[in-house]
Amino acid sequence: MGHFFPKHQCRGATGRRLPKPAALEPGRPVCRGPCAARGGRPAPQGCEVLIPALKTIIDKSSENGVDYVIMGMPHRGRLNVLANVIRKELEQIFCQFDSKLEAADEGSGDVKYHLGMYHRRINRVTDRNITLSLVANPSHLEAADPVVMGKTKAEQFYCGDTEGKKVMSILLHGDAAFAGQGIVYETFHLSDLPSYTTHGTVHVVVNNQIGFTTDPRMARSSPYPTDVARVVNAPIFHVNSDDPEAVMYVCKVAAEWRSTFHKDVVVDLVCYRRNGHNEMDEPMFTQPLMYKQIRKQKPVLQKYAELLVSQGVVNQPEYEEEISKYDKICEEAFARSKDEKILHIKHWLDSPWPGFFTLDGQPRSMSCPSTGLEEDVLTHIGNVASSVPVENFTIHGGLSRILKTRGEMVKNRTVDWALAEYMAFGSLLKEGIHIRLSGQDVERGTFSHRHHVLHDQNVDKKTCIPMNHLWPNQAPYTVCNSSLSEYGVLGFELGFAMASPNALVLWEAQFGDFHNTAQCIIDQFICPGQAKWVRQNGIVLLLPHGMEGMGPEHSSARPERFLQMCNDDPDVLPDLAEANFDISQLYDCNWVVVNCSTPGNFFHVLRRQILLPFRKPLIIFTPKSLLRHPEARTSFDEMLPGTHFQRVIPEDGPAAQNPGNVKRLLFCTGKVYYDLTRERKARDMVEQVAITRIEQLSPFPFDLLLQEVQKYPEAELAWCQEEHKNQGYYDYVKPRLRTTISRAKPVWYAGRDPAAAPATGNKKTHLTELQRLLDTAFDLDAFKKFS
Known part of the structure; x- marks a missing residue:
């Protein structure tokens, strides 16, 4: 039959020859319905044993007490798993292939093989209820792995399953x-x-021994594709997929292992695919000898049927009758699917949120209450944040000074960045909202500002989380340092945020720059997730950002990338008179992008994330130097009932008192505001230059910026940023500002020149660049040569 492994891989560790594999492809178990409707049963295409294998794992797990199984898989064979394992209605599957049906749901949709599913049914083997969920995923074959893990963790957390006995993943x-x-x-x-x-x-x-057209000799350096699982000492069962009984035995053992030891286990279904990468592919181009042997193989169903007939277990007519029964089921479902008039992608949700939306899937309102709090609540949270709420606990001396400083701020009715975050979190916990903050070094904070986990200086592993001592019946607060991973951990937190809308799930990058190693999760799940899968998600990304002379890898969270992926139109001015315009904008956007310049606004945007009647991903460019900047403080007065997140913070100094005398109106966002105000004061230009902060970049605050422009009729308009011209916000803001003012004036630029790297690594160069942009911003003749 020839080698299905490279020659050096044909024998196991004991030297015993491995069984000859023979099953069929990873994702093409037979599905005869639509094909039969076209006039004939197709030949099996691969790894049909996958379906009974999955059913065996689920049945055995159900027998051991599991009542919720969350699954993730690539697209190959997905429809068959949906139909024959999860038992999704065949009519809905067939409807997805009817190009004449009109989609009822907003969004772009996705190809059929990427959609998810959630279904609760009776397990016929155990006669117990079981819930099955298949997570929607893109074509990035393993990107769903951590997402499934995160969703599983969340479901375990919310049902109190601390040992994984009720909820599991496949x-x-x-x-x-x-x-x-x-x-x-x-x-x-x-x-x-x-x-x-x-x-x-x-x-x-599903080991079909070929990746697209690449055989194992070119695809890996280890003997087995499953060797990566050895890093956690997971047992790995290699099994011949042409031996269904051996596969069922191994799957039972795997389910028992997981149930007994609660550790990962791997089943390697050694098989092959009968066709190439898809039904129309020609595998003989690249693997001629392998496919000459494959074409000689009988399909596994035929092999097993012949075995059972020879043993007298069934006879040929009984076998044919079973085949005909399934054909009839598919034919009848296909006929019923013709009665459908509309496609509903929401039928393919993998994480329904019952009770959060109305029956037709709409928000229960289109308004957001005040995000402010009563002063006694702010004071109480502040007092806990500045103390150690357990006895006989020794903290670090430096931390004592930090807590003392917090206490003084509370007495003075002010907050810095860390305290504002503390108050946002603490207040949501009081309201029953679970909070999970995850990422590298988040417990202390990369910049040693947060200190949400206190460590006893004399006793190993003795810790205290004051946030969990705020209220008698509060929701739990989970703060956890992650492994040194962005891709995996962000995927995990995204999956966690899928499970419930009543939780604030945040992932913080150690530096904002580092999100680029999680770009796949951002590009494939977070940005387009609702459009593709009609699934809202309220995950929050905290990305430390700012040009402070720290070099090209510790400066930029790449705001231009997030803004480029926003779905609003820069050339269309929306209806500014629409009721609840700001909330409608949020509902229509694919995600929210903010860069807060004050701790108070950071406090409000975190609370707004939960108080909104829907969920959108929130991207926050958080500061570094502003964490301790003496001017980056907020009074309690700006956090009391009736206050809200400010999408735009207008000029409120002398320039605003005499707007007709203002010569230049500078728009900016984030930390550069403090550089600008310092320079303006030094130049004594507080009456000539107004500075307006755009706190929410997307969706763009057209309404508020129009008011600002109209307030200063004689002023030049300029956008000022600390990032390089081809980065940052300029390319996003400029066309939207020009649309706001109907292109009545030019919008000038004051900032760094274009560059390939995000920032210089030389402190002196950094300061020179900063002074140059400040000179441009305040030189009232700077733009005349371009006029």
């Missing part, structure tokens, strides 16, 4: 992706971390 993989994608390794290393473990996952690898 991940399906292809052999080439399992060996080749680094996210697999990242996910495995989350498997036993306290705040990330899901108490064991069953991994099923």
Whole structure:
């Protein structure tokens, strides 16, 4: 039959020859319905044994007490899993292939093989209820792995399943992706971390021994594609997929292992695919000898049927009758699907949020209450934040000074950045909102500002989280340092945020720059998730950002990338008279992008994230130097009932008192505001130059900026940023400002020149560039040569 492994891989560790594999492809178990409707049953295409394998794992797990299984898989074979494992209605599957049906849901939709599903049914083997969820995913084959883990962790958390006895996950993989994608390794290393473990996952690898057209000799350096699982000592069962009984035995053992030891386990289904990468592909181009042998193989169903007939277990007519029964089921469902008039992508949700929306999937209102708080609530949270709420606990001397400073701020009715965050979190916990903050070094904070976990200086592992001592019946606060991973951990937190709308889930990058190693999760799940899968998600990304002379890898969170992916039109001025215009904008956007310049506004935007009647991802460019900047303080007065998040903070100094005398109106966002105000004061130009801060960049605050421009009729308009011209916000803001004013005036630029790197690594160069942009911003003749 020839080698299905490279020659050096044909024998196991004991030297015993591995069984000859023979099953069919990872994702093409037979589905005869639509094909039969076209006039004939197709030949099986691969790894049909996957369906009974998954059913066996689920049945055995259900027998052991599991009542919720969350699954993730690539697209190959997805429809068959949906139909025959999860038992999604066949009519809905067939409807997805009817191009004449009109989609009822907003958004772009996605190809059929990427959609998810949530279904509760009776498990016929155990006669127990079981809920099955298949997470929607893009074509990035392993990107769903950490998402499934995060969703599983959340479901365990919310039902009090601390040992993973009720909720579990199953991940399906292809052999080439399992060996080749680094996210697999990242996910495995989350498997036993306290705040990330899901108490064991069953991994099923559909090993068809070829990745697109690349055979194993070119695809990996290890003997087996599953070797990556050895990093956590997971047991790995290699099984011949042409031996269904052996597969069922192994799957039962895998389910028992997970149930008993609550550790990961891997089932390697050694098989092959009968066709190439898809039905129309020609595999003989690249693997001629392999496919000459494959074409000689009988399909596994035929092999097993012949075995059973020879043993007298069934006879040929009984076998044919079973085949005909399933054909009839598919034919009847296909006929019923013709009665459908509209496609509903919401039928494919993997995480329904019952009670959060109305029956037709709409928000219960289009308004947001005040995000302010009573003063006694602010004071109480501040007092806890500045104390150690347990006895006989020794803290670090430096931390004592930090807590003392916090206490003084509370007495003075002011907050800095860390205290504003504390108050936002603490107040939401009081309202029953679970908060989970995850990322590298988030417990202390990368910049040693947060200190949400206190460590006893004399007793190992003795810690205190004051946030969990705020109120008698508060929701729990989870703050957890992650592994040194962005891709895996952000995927995990995204999955966690899927489970419930009544939780604030935040991921903080150590520096904003580092989100680029999680770009796949941002590009494929967070940015377009609602459009593709009609699934809202309220995850928050905290990305430290700011040009402070720290070099090209510790400066920019790349705001231009997030803004480029916003779905608003720069050339269309929306209806500014619309009721609740700001909320409608938020409802229509794909995500919210903010850069707060004050702790108070940061406080309000975090609370707004939960008080909104819908959920959108929130991207926050957080500061570094402003964490301790003496001017970056907010009074309690700006956080009391009746106050809100300010999308725009207008000029409120002398320039605003005599707007007709203002020569230049500078627009900016974030930290550069403090550089500008310092320079303006030094030049004695407080009456000639007004400075307006755009706190919410997307959706763009057209209404408030129009008021600002109209207030200063004689002023030049300029956008000032500390980022380089081809980065930052300029390319996003300029066309929208020009649309706001109907292009009545030019919008000038004051900032750094274009550059390939995000920032210089030389402190002196950094300061020179900063002074140059300040000179441009306040030189009232700077733009005349361009006029």
